[in-house]
Amino acid sequence: MxxxxxxxxxxxxxxxxxxxxxxxxxxxxxxxxxxxxxxxxxxxxxxxxxxxxxxxxxxxxxxxxxxxxxxxxxxxxxxxxxxxxxxxxxxxxxxxxxxxxxxxxxxxxxxxxxxxxxxxxxxxxxxxxxxxxxxxxxxxxxxxxxxxxxxxxxxxxxxxxxxxxxxxxxxxxxxxxxxxxxxxxxxxxxxxxxxxxxxxxxxxxxxxxxxxxxxNPAEAIDAIKGKIWRKRIEKGEIEGYRSQYHVISEKMFAGQPEIRVMSDLQPDPSFEAVESHLEDVYFTTILSENSTVNEENYVA
The missing domain is CATH 3.40.50.300 (P-loop containing nucleotide triphosphate hydrolases)
Incomplete structure (x- = not known):
């Protein structure tokens, strides 16, 4: 059925x-x-x-x-x-x-x-x-x-x-x-x-x-494999990075902001390649519709 x-x-x-x-x-x-x-x-x-x-x-x-x-x-x-x-x-x-x-x-x-x-x-x-x-x-x-x-x-x-x-x-x-x-x-x-x-x-x-x-969630994750990059930034820098890169999410890590960016190529040497997750699929999909997502509200 x-x-x-x-x-x-x-x-x-x-x-x-x-x-x-x-x-x-x-x-x-x-x-x-x-x-x-x-x-x-x-x-x-x-x-x-x-x-x-x-x-x-x-x-x-x-x-x-x-x-x-x-x-x-x-x-x-x-x-x-x-x-x-x-x-x-x-x-x-x-x-x-x-x-x-x-x-x-x-x-x-x-x-x-x-x-x-x-x-x-x-x-x-x-x-x-x-x-x-x-x-x-x-x-x-x-x-x-x-x-x-x-x-x-x-x-x-x-x-x-x-x-x-x-x-x-x-x-x-x-x-x-x-x-x-x-x-x-x-x-x-x-x-x-x-x-x-x-x-x-x-x-x-x-x-x-x-x-x-x-x-399928696993297939959706595979579709963005190798395209997710991470960087810790200083407080107050986020708007500058948003204007320059496709920032899909941000969160605090040990008291310091950390951003995740989607890009086919490494944005610059300061970014680290990371494993893609379903939340990356989620944010990328939502943001592709020109919508604003508040990670604190929407991600556990």
């Missing part, structure tokens, strides 16, 4: 065009949708999840017309939005059981077995009696995945799932997502480059509602 998106566009009532003729084919496995905040990722996810209508375009999931057969989509969809609410004074076990009832799982014994299995799968079984209000951010995200898996979905959408998680919880969540992607179409929508690099075999970069690049 694969998800096919064709010529999808959406403009909100305030005049903001969130999606501009988006076309993507997403196969089974982990697919990364990478872009800065406000790029249109969440608008695309909500549309696929049947939570909003596009102005034009088509979406199919296998032989299901997503825009016309919403009930059929919801039967095979697992969705973890960027922000989701929980009842803080209800235990994980009780709420998951209640959500299973809403999903149509009426047999009590079947439901109990499923709830137990999902809590174990998400490493929450030992906390099953604990009220959700006492869960950490990572535990809430894992509970979100548990509820998304209730109906054995064929399509799973996770929107910014690791934002705000500490490194240990992020690793746990990565392991869980990697396991899910073995037999399902999983769309990981994120602004965190490392999430895509570590998990996904296919990806797209979206910015200002448009798909700028689609492909």
């Amino acid at each position: 694969q998800l096919t998106i064709s010529n999808l566009s959406k403009t909100y009532s305030n005049g903001i065009q969130a999606l501009k003729d988006v076309t993507l084919t997403i196969p089974q496995g982990m697919f990364g949708l990478l872009g800065p905040n406000g790029a249109g990722k969440s608008s695309l996810m909500r549309t696929i999840a049947t939570l909003q209508e596009p102005d034009s375009g088509e979406i199919t999931l296998g032989d299901i017309d997503v825009l016309r057969q919403k009930d059929e989509v919801r039967k095979v969809l697992g969705y973890l939005p960027q922000e989701f609410g929980v009842y803080p004074k209800i235990s994980a076990e009780v709420l998951l059981d209640h959500l299973a009832i809403l999903k149509g799982i009426s047999n009590k014994g079947e439901r109990a077995d499923l709830v137990e299995a999902l809590l174990k799968k998400t490493n929450l079984y030992q906390h099953r009696k604990k009220n959700l209000g006492g869960f950490s951010g990572g535990m809430k995200q894992r509970f979100g995945i548990a509820q998304a898996l209730l109906a054995d979905p064929k399509l799973i959408i996770v929107d910014e799932p690791t934002a705000g998680l500490d490194p240990a919880e992020r690793n746990r969540f990565h392991n869980l997502l990697a396991e899910l992607g073995e037999n399902t179409v999983v769309i990981l929508s994120t602004h965190i480059v490392d999430d895509v690099r570590e998990l996904c075999t296919d990806m797209a970069i979206i910015h200002q509602g448009q798909v700028l690049l689609k492909g």
Whole structure:
């Protein structure tokens, strides 16, 4: 089964065009949708999840017309939005059981077995009696995945799932997502480059509602191999380097600014050749559209 998106566009009532003729084919496995905040990722996810209508375009999931057969989509969809609410004074076990009832799982014994299995799968079984209000951010995200898996979905959408998680919880969540992607179409929508690099075999970069690049992350990195150069500079010099070179990113290293430049040839002897990374692909793609990217906001 694969998800096919064709010529999808959406403009909100305030005049903001969130999606501009988006076309993507997403196969089974982990697919990364990478872009800065406000790029249109969440608008695309909500549309696929049947939570909003596009102005034009088509979406199919296998032989299901997503825009016309919403009930059929919801039967095979697992969705973890960027922000989701929980009842803080209800235990994980009780709420998951209640959500299973809403999903149509009426047999009590079947439901109990499923709830137990999902809590174990998400490493929450030992906390099953604990009220959700006492869960950490990572535990809430894992509970979100548990509820998304209730109906054995064929399509799973996770929107910014690791934002705000500490490194240990992020690793746990990565392991869980990697396991899910073995037999399902999983769309990981994120602004965190490392999430895509570590998990996904296919990806797209979206910015200002448009798909700028689609492909395999490793192949995208290879395409700029040997073209990335690094140099530490003094504070206050960045504008001069920007005017002279194709500076794709800057960050502080040991208290000193460090820039990365894309160039077919060594810019000058003071620059050092470095291994290309997916974040270099990301910045190069975004900046090629004459956009300004704030690395502090968009890269973990």
